[in-house]
Amino acid sequence: xxxxxxxxxxxxxxxxxxxxxxxxxxxxxxxxxxxxxxxxxxxxxxxxxxxxxxxxxxxxxxxxxxxxxxxxxxxxxxxxxxxxxxxxxxxxxxxxxxxxxxxxxxxxxxxxxxxxxxxxxxxxxxxxxxxxxxxxxxxxxxxxxxxxxxxxxxxxxxxxxxxxxxxxxxxxxxxxxxxxxxxxxxxxxxxxxxxxxxxxxxxxxxxxxxxxxxxxxxxxxxxxxxxxxxxxxxxxxxxxxxxxxxxxxxxxxxxxxxxxxxxxxxxxxxxxxxxxxxxxxxxxxxxxxxxxxxxxxxxxxxxxxxxxxx
Amino acid sequence: xxxxxxxxxxxxxxxxxxxxxxxxxxxxxxxxxxxxxxxxxxxxxxxxxxxxxxxxxxxxxxxxxxxxxxxxxxxxxxxxxxxxxxxxxxxxxxxxxxxxxxxxxxxxxxxxxxxxxxxxxxxxxxxxxxxxxxxxxxxxxxxxxxxxxxxxxxxxxxxxxxxxxxxxxxxxxxxxxxxxxxxxxxxxxxxxxxxxxxxxxxxxxxxxxxxxxxxxxxxxxxxxxxxxxxxxxxxxxxxxxxxxxxxxxx
Numbered sequence: 001x002x003x004x005x006x007x008x009x010x011x012x013x014x015x016x017x018x019x020x021x022x023x024x025x026x027x028x029x030x031x032x033x034x035x036x037x038x039x040x041x042x043x044x045x046x047x048x049x050x051x052x053x054x055x056x057x058x059x060x061x062x063x064x065x066x067x068x069x070x071x072x073x074x075x076x077x078x079x080x081x082x083x084x085x086x087x088x089x090x091x092x093x094x095x096x097x098x099x100x101x102x103x104x105x106x107x108x109x110x111x112x113x114x115x116x117x118x119x120x121x122x123x124x125x126x127x128x129x130x131x132x133x134x135x136x137x138x139x140x141x142x143x144x145x146x147x148x149x150x151x152x153x154x155x156x157x158x159x160x161x162x163x164x165x166x167x168x169x170x171x172x173x174x175x176x177x178x179x180x181x182x183x184x185x186x187x188x189x190x191x192x193x194x195x196x197x198x199x200x201x202x203x204x205x206x207x208x209x210x211x212x213x214x215x216x217x218x219x220x221x222x223x224x225x226x227x228x229x230x231x232x233x234x235x236x237x238x239x240x241x242x243x244x245x246x247x248x249x250x251x252x253x254x255x256x257x258x259x260x261x262x263x264x265x266x267x268x269x270x271x272x273x274x275x276x277x278x279x280x281x282x283x284x285x286x287x288x289x290x291x292x293x294x295x296x297x298x299x300x301x302x303x304x305x306x307x308x309x310x
Numbered sequence: 311x312x313x314x315x316x317x318x319x320x321x322x323x324x325x326x327x328x329x330x331x332x333x334x335x336x337x338x339x340x341x342x343x344x345x346x347x348x349x350x351x352x353x354x355x356x357x358x359x360x361x362x363x364x365x366x367x368x369x370x371x372x373x374x375x376x377x378x379x380x381x382x383x384x385x386x387x388x389x390x391x392x393x394x395x396x397x398x399x400x401x402x403x404x405x406x407x408x409x410x411x412x413x414x415x416x417x418x419x420x421x422x423x424x425x426x427x428x429x430x431x432x433x434x435x436x437x438x439x440x441x442x443x444x445x446x447x448x449x450x451x452x453x454x455x456x457x458x459x460x461x462x463x464x465x466x467x468x469x470x471x472x473x474x475x476x477x478x479x480x481x482x483x484x485x486x487x488x489x490x491x492x493x494x495x496x497x498x499x500x501x502x503x504x505x506x507x508x509x510x511x512x513x514x515x516x517x518x519x520x521x522x523x524x525x526x527x528x529x530x531x532x533x534x535x536x537x538x539x540x541x542x543x544x545x546x547x548x549x550x551x552x553x554x555x556x557x558x559x560x
Contacts, residue, residue: 296512300361300512307371308340308387308388308389308390309337309340309341309342309387309388309389309390310341310342310360310371310373310385310386310387310389310392
């Protein structure tokens with residue numbers, strides 16, 4: 001069923017008209033039913049307004065404060081006064097979202113240079129609470145920002161916590177804010193379960209994990225994999241970042257890995273390897289065999305906890 | 311398509327697959343490597359020790375288990391499934407001894423374990439056992455035996471085989487290096503097992519566990535020191551071989 005905003009008979013479903021217009025409109029059964037529903041809703045709203053006490057408002061205020069996204073200076077409890085990219089102007093921003101993307105970035109990019117932590121984001125929602133950044137393990141939720149000591153305009157974000165819908169805008173504001181958007185390039189890495197991938201091909205012919213890319217209009221560089229086909233969509237924080245970059249005309253690309261294992265998994269992390277050949281990351285990666293070793297160590301420390309397989 | 315034939319394992323897919331059995335074989339690949347070698351007078355089982363957590367008692371994480379005095383097995387896959395299979399096998403070994411007044415042959419107990427596994431691929435409501443096993447031992451006639459079983463319930467005799475995480479790499483190594491010379495004497499067979507494991511084990515001899523059975527002797531588990539000795543010998547031999555090579559090229 002297609003609903004058109006120009007359809008006059010349905011106009012009333014999308015706005016609450018003033019009391020006076022309700023009395024004027026008569027006629028079709030549909031419209032009168034809708035009116036009755038609206039009248040009831042209006043009444044309910046008034047009642048609710050009457051019922052909302054200062055305590056309710058206080059609770060709502062506290063909840064908003066609890067869900068606030070705070071960007072803290074490195075290893076301290078003081079918030080940054082301006083947005084992160086205003087304080088640390090950047091030309092290259094790499095964002096890894098999700099534990100597999102974070103493991104990839106830890107092993108391949110972060111060990112090929114000296115990275116200094118410049119800040120961390122603290123947030124709370126029903127699905128996660130970020131932990132302190134001193135000892136980060138693959139199983140904890142955190143969101144940390146680093147810059148390369150030898151080239152401070154290269155920034156990196158490791159985000160392994162879930163950022164809820166109402167927090168994504170705050171996160172973007174606190175990170176990007178009103179920074180200079182010239183000469184900046186953003187690369188986002190993330191994972192998604194292959195059951196979210198819609199395709200006309202038979203699913204048994206898909207060789208998971210595989211990489212797909214989605215880019216903004218201003219991104220001109222060659223991609224490391226094929227584009228994400230319609231009708232697939234991107235969700236959560238990666239989508240928020242891409243949308244932000246598209247609106248502000250920042251060249252940005254998202255590399256999305258579809259995998260059948262959502263936990264930290266060696267094969268999924270290695271599926272990101274083609275990204276190392278992209279122009280933006282080439283200069284940052286030096287020692288690949290050593291990176292593979294570090295990755296294996298990361299996996300084993302994670303696996304020791306499990307006694308299922310011997 | 312595959313997902314519609316996952317649910318009840320008693321269902322074949324249109325192209326003849328039993329997906330649960332195949333998925334069980336994937337579970338086996340998540341276990342650490344185990345290798346078995348059949349020599350002339352000795353059978354060797356080597357396993358990659360699973361790294362234990364700091365507070366965990368190492369003794370309770372064992373991949374090599376004795377089924378009887380003259381038979382032992384190593385497994386790869388789900389720990390709990392292995393425990394159940396081993397218990398049933400041990401009971402069967404004793405039951406056989408009491409009934410027939412003879413110890414089990416290696417083939418008999420392997421067939422028992424394989425039949426047990428097959429039953430679980432043909433009952434509804436149950437899933438297959440997620441383990442592969444390497445069963446070694448000597449029969450009364452003094453012939454060494456090595457058998458391998460897998461989750462589907464098949465079993466085969468092998469001269470040397472590997473199961474678990476890097477089984478493919480180890481098997482390729484064995485195919486290249488298992489010669490009559492390599493198993494000429496007991497020590498050589500033990501070294502072959504350790505060399506095969508060193509191909510895939512991280513951090514060398516510390517993470518290897520070894521067990522042997524010699525004809526008419528009970529199961530012997532190697533201590534960490536003995537394994538270290540063997541590893542050192544192997545490394546010396548490697549260095550010598552490399553020195554000879556470089557001399558030849560010069």
